Amino acid sequence: MVLSREIINKLISIVGEDNIITDDVELMVYEADGSLVYTAKPDVVVFPRSTEEVAKIVKVAWENRIPIVGRGSGTSLSGGALPIEGGIVISLARMNRILELDIENETATVEAGVINLWVSDALAKLNYQYPIDLGYYFPADPGSQRVSTIGGNISHNAGGVKCFKYGVTVNNVRGLKVVLPNGEIRFFGGKVIESPGYDVIGIISGSEGTMAIVTEAVLRIVSNYESVKTILAAFNSIEDAGLAVSRIISSGIRPVALEFMDRIAVNAIEAGPWGGGLPTDAEAILLIDVEGSEPGAVAEANRIVDILKSSGAYMVKLAKDRAEANRWWSARKQAFGAMGFVGPNYITGDGTIPRKKLPEALYRIREIGNKYGFRIANVFHAGDGNLHPLILYDERRPGEREKALQAEDEILRMCVEIGGTITGEHGVGYHKRHLISLLYTDYELDVMKRIKSVFDPLGIMNPGKIFPR
Amino acid sequence: MSLSVIKNIEREVGNDSIKEPSNDYVVDGLVPKVVLYPRDINELSIMMRNINRAGLKVIPMVNKSKLFLGNVPKGYDVAIDLSRVHRIIEPDPEEMVGIYGISVPFMEVQRELSRVDRRLPIDPPLSSRSSIGGIFSCNLFGPLAYVFMSTRDITLRVRAVMPDGTVVRWGTGMIKDVAGYNIKRLYIGSCGSLGIIYEVMTRLAAMPEVIAVARLDRELDLLVTRRLKPFGVVVINGTMYLRFEGVKDEVEYRLSKLTEVSRAEVFYGAEADDHWYRLTSMDQLFENYDLIMKVILPQYKLGDALSLVKADYVVKMPMIGEAYLGLRGALSPDIINAIRNRVSELGGYLIIVKAPLEMKRSIDIWGLQQNLDIMAKLKAVFDPNNVMSYGRFVGGI
Ligand SMILES: Cc1cc2nc3c(=O)[nH]c(=O)nc-3n(C[C@H](O)[C@H](O)[C@H](O)COP(=O)(O)OP(=O)(O)OC[C@H]3O[C@@H](n4cnc5c(N)ncnc54)[C@H](O)[C@@H]3O)c2cc1C
Numbered sequence: 039m040v041l042s043r044e045i046i047n048k049l050i051s052i053v054g055e056d057n058i059i060t061d062d063v064e065l066m067v068y069e070a071d072g073s074l075v076y077t078a079k080p081d082v083v084v085f086p087r088s089t090e091e092v093a094k095i096v097k098v099a100w101e102n103r104i105p106i107v108g109r110g111s112g113t114s115l116s117g118g119a120l121p122i123e124g125g126i127v128i129s130l131a132r133m134n135r136i137l138e139l140d141i142e143n144e145t146a147t148v149e150a151g152v153i154n155l156w157v158s159d160a161l162a163k164l165n166y167q168y169p170i171d172l173g174y175y176f177p178a179d180p181g182s183q184r185v186s187t188i189g190g191n192i193s194h195n196a197g198g199v200k201c202f203k204y205g206v207t208v209n210n211v212r213g214l215k216v217v218l219p220n221g222e223i224r225f226f227g228g229k230v231i232e233s234p235g236y237d238v239i240g241i242i243s244g245s246e247g248t249m250a251i252v253t254e255a256v257l258r259i260v261s262n263y264e265s266v267k268t269i270l271a272a273f274n275s276i277e278d279a280g281l282a283v284s285r286i287i288s289s290g291i292r293p294v295a296l297e298f299m300d301r302i303a304v305n306a307i308e309a310g311p312w313g314g315g316l317p318t319d320a321e322a323i324l325l326i327d328v329e330g331s332e333p334g335a336v337a338e339a340n341r342i343v344d345i346l347k348s349s350g351a352y353m354v355k356l357a358k359d360r361a362e363a364n365r366w367w368s369a370r371k372q373a374f375g376a377m378g379f380v381g382p383n384y385i386t387g388d389g390t391i392p393r394k395k396l397p398e399a400l401y402r403i404r405e406i407g408n409k410y411g412f413r414i415a416n417v418f419h420a421g422d423g424n425l426h427p428l429i430l431y432d433e434r435r436p437g438e439r440e441k442a443l444q445a446e447d448e449i450l451r452m453c454v455e456i457g458g459t460i461t462g463e464h465g466v467g468y469h470k471r472h473l474i475s476l477l478y479t480d481y482e483l484d485v486m487k488r489i490k491s492v493f494d495p496l497g498i499m500n501p502g503k504i505f506p507r
Numbered sequence: 508m509s510l511s512v513i514k515n516i517e518r519e520v521g522n523d524s525i526k527e528p529s530n531d532y533v534v535d536g537l538v539p540k541v542v543l544y545p546r547d548i549n550e551l552s553i554m555m556r557n558i559n560r561a562g563l564k565v566i567p568m569v570n571k572s573k574l575f576l577g578n579v580p581k582g583y584d585v586a587i588d589l590s591r592v593h594r595i596i597e598p599d600p601e602e603m604v605g606i607y608g609i610s611v612p613f614m615e616v617q618r619e620l621s622r623v624d625r626r627l628p629i630d631p632p633l634s635s636r637s638s639i640g641g642i643f644s645c646n647l648f649g650p651l652a653y654v655f656m657s658t659r660d661i662t663l664r665v666r667a668v669m670p671d672g673t674v675v676r677w678g679t680g681m682i683k684d685v686a687g688y689n690i691k692r693l694y695i696g697s698c699g700s701l702g703i704i705y706e707v708m709t710r711l712a713a714m715p716e717v718i719a720v721a722r723l724d725r726e727l728d729l730l731v732t733r734r735l736k737p738f739g740v741v742v743i744n745g746t747m748y749l750r751f752e753g754v755k756d757e758v759e760y761r762l763s764k765l766t767e768v769s770r771a772e773v774f775y776g777a778e779a780d781d782h783w784y785r786l787t788s789m790d791q792l793f794e795n796y797d798l799i800m801k802v803i804l805p806q807y808k809l810g811d812a813l814s815l816v817k818a819d820y821v822v823k824m825p826m827i828g829e830a831y832l833g834l835r836g837a838l839s840p841d842i843i844n845a846i847r848n849r850v851s852e853l854g855g856y857l858i859i860v861k862a863p864l865e866m867k868r869s870i871d872i873w874g875l876q877q878n879l880d881i882m883a884k885l886k887a888v889f890d891p892n893n894v895m896s897y898g899r900f901v902g903g904i
Contacts (some may be wrong), residue, residue, distance in 0.1 A: 085540050194685065231803065236885050237696060238885075240659070241743075245688055333757070339752045481675065492884040
């Protein structure tokens with residue numbers, strides 16, 4: 039779609055010359071997202087600085103039926119941020135103020151373009167200046183937290199390593215300010231744990247920008263514990279590692295984080311600059327955090343160490359200090375990026391499976407890898423069953439990208455077959471929309487579409503996502 | 508009401524699935540014309556299909572322990588008594604999830620789960636006499652939500668019968684699942700206005716090594732309380748109870764910190780847990796007071812809101828910013844509105860949970876002012892004929 043000069047001028051009058059991109063070359067930056075598989079070019083990118091400006095832009099789009107795609111940092115791994123039908127990309131990058139840190143009411147109010155980690159960083163600084171108990175942080179912590187925005191996290195309902203204990207993004211949102219496609223500004227919730235009426239925050243969260251543009255959020259923040267202990271364990275067998283996870287959870291301990299990586303993933307990380315001293319000879323490793331008072335965390339950690347040993351771990355290590363623990367964790371958090379060291383390209387898969395099916399799932403993933411001739415590394419949020427198979431391929435070879443996508447498709451179908459789902463945290467986006475009907479009937483999908491219409495009757499919000507054509 | 512609808516239903520369901528209404532089914536003084544008593548989901552679906560076609564007004568119920576909650580219905584032709592539908596309890600202790608039918612009593616679920624060393628980590632009001640259906644359809648929870656989150660947050664999947672009789676499933680039951688819209692969250696807390704939930708699947712928690720409940724002779728300040736890291740806190744008419752959980756060393760450490768700030772009597776294990784559920788069930792409040800209000804606030808503002816009302820019975824949950832207030836007798840709509848405005852200025856909400864009928868007739872019990880247009884449109888997606896609990900939810904939808 040090509041936008042008229044008149045519309046561009048209207049947009050300029052709203053955001054100013056410095057906050058708009060129309061140049062073809064500059065627009066190329068916005069034709070991809072973190073998935074790096076498909077591209078789609080917007081007609082224009084605007085950078086509003088306030089909710090009111092967003093509302094005015096959206097109104098122009100509404101009156102002229104122009105597609106609108108919200109964009110945070112563009113790290114979506116499902117093609118969510120791609121303007122499939124062109125139109126206006128609204129970047130929230132310049133709405134990046136932390137508006138309020140309210141320790142008394144345990145909330146942080148931020149604009150949608152704020153980077154996830156900034157919230158915890160700001161809280162840490164506050165704590166440094168005015169010691170407030172043990173300090174607070176924002177617990178929804180996707181691996182991309184250094185770069186992804188709160189608006190993007192809400193739209194994809196992002197998960198993170200701590201979500202086994204603290205929930206995913208939607209569980210940590212108390213209030214939401216949004217702009218509806220007709221330009222109306224609405225606020226839902228508050229600094230409160232619940233509010234009367236239907237859970238509109240819950241339905242907008244994870245709706246992948248198909249209902250409204252999120253401009254501000256009231257987030258739940260949680261306080262630190264006195265002590266965190268980190269444990270690393272190495273196994274010769276995937277089954278044993280899976281069993282250890284079940285036993286830990288059954289013991290009544292609530293780990294904050296419980297992460298699994300297989301041999302290929304560990305080797306990829308250790309081959310690059312982010313190596314953290316993880317054992318490269320293990321078939322599987324587990325990385326576990328527990329928190330509590332010093333005596334409480336020590337007791338829990340010791341209990342976990344015992345369970346790991348009795349479940350067949352050949353190496354179990356308790357981090358001797360936070361520096362060592364942080365090395366392990368930053369290695370884990372760089373797992374996706376590290377794939378660049380072992381293959382020119384990779385697809386980040388994202389499915390959830392019942393935890394006890396992990397050995398079966400990994401076996402079948404290996405088979406799929408063999409069938410297509412790809413190496414596939416696996417990173418697994420073991421506490422909640424969220425599996426990330428990382429398919430390594432080389433797009434310079436003709437047809438390989440298509441084959442890699444086919445392999446991903448097969449893996450996700452397998453996840454559904456064993457009782458799981460096609461996405462645990464990255465969203466359906468553009469890539470997986472053909473798979474949603476594996477999970478929902480036409481009737482159920484129709485209900486979803488009608489819910490979208492409540493917010494977006496003209497269908498201009500992030501068209502081409504979630505639902506099959 | 509057209510008799511032909513009942514005749515149609517009669518033809519397709521068992522002969523004990525249709526009953527004469529008794530007093531138990533009265534809602535806000537209104538008596539239904541008929542009670543439908545489905546044996547299973549299939550019958551429930553048949554009933555809803557016929558009811559929807561005829562545009563009859565239905566109120567679903569299980570234990571009938573919370574029929575007082577909701578605005579006065581705008582119509583009430585049929586009571587659907589779900590008390591024998593889908594009585595299943597299926598824990599999966601390894602996956603840390605459980606599946607429960609709507610008609611199972613909450614306490615029975617807890618008993619079953621405890622056999623496999625698990626529990627539903629919620630402590631809602633009226634837990635002693637509620638069914639799973641009542642708790643989940645109203646998103647009821649208690650002080651434990653500070654740590655384990657709300658009933659809605661722990662729900663992974665909802666199976667429901669739509670007002671038109673179609674059987675649907677929202678969510679896959681995985682702990683992490685972002686495929687499609689999060690409709691299960693709309694159902695939890697919709698108070699029977701979107702369709703009939705007949706099964707929920709939730710996250711579970713393991714039984715901790717130690718549970719301790721400390722009773723204090725005074726109420727601690729919120730910030731002091733938070734520093735103690737309790738799992739839940741409830742203050743009943745000034746007596747404060749703190750619940751701690753975890754491995755022995757953890758609980759001992761917390762209790763030692765508690766003794767630095769207050770004297771306390773401590774209960775342990777099953778005794779502590781029983782005590783906790785008796786406290787948070789609030790049976791005395793619900794039995795003895797005609798007017799019960801619930802206030803929801805930013806935690807630190809809860810005290811300010813409570814000073815607005817002279818209540819006879821106060822159950823305060825400071826960590827989650829909620830309180831239930833019992834009053835003898837009614838309040839005028841003007842007074843309610845005045846309190847509500849103040850609560851709203853403090854950033855909160857006031858819901859009338861239970862009230863004398865005369866009073867209910869003159870107010871909106873939910874007090875929600877904003878976004879009612881969106882609420883109404885969402886309802887219409889599911890229930891275009893206004894069949895379900897008509898008029899009882901926010902803004903009279
Ligand atoms: C290395 C790496 C690691 C990752 N790790 C994780 C992880 O651990 N967990 C996880 O869940 N995800 C992870 N992701 C995926 C991604 O970071 C998340 O989905 C993140 O939430 C996207 O945020 P963003 O700001 O980049 O949003 P974008 O990619 O810009 O947008 C995401 C979606 O939200 C919409 N959107 C963005 N902002 C708004 C808004 N303000 N209003 C309305 N719609 C909007 C977009 O249209 C799009 O559909 C990872 C990605 C990478 C590259």
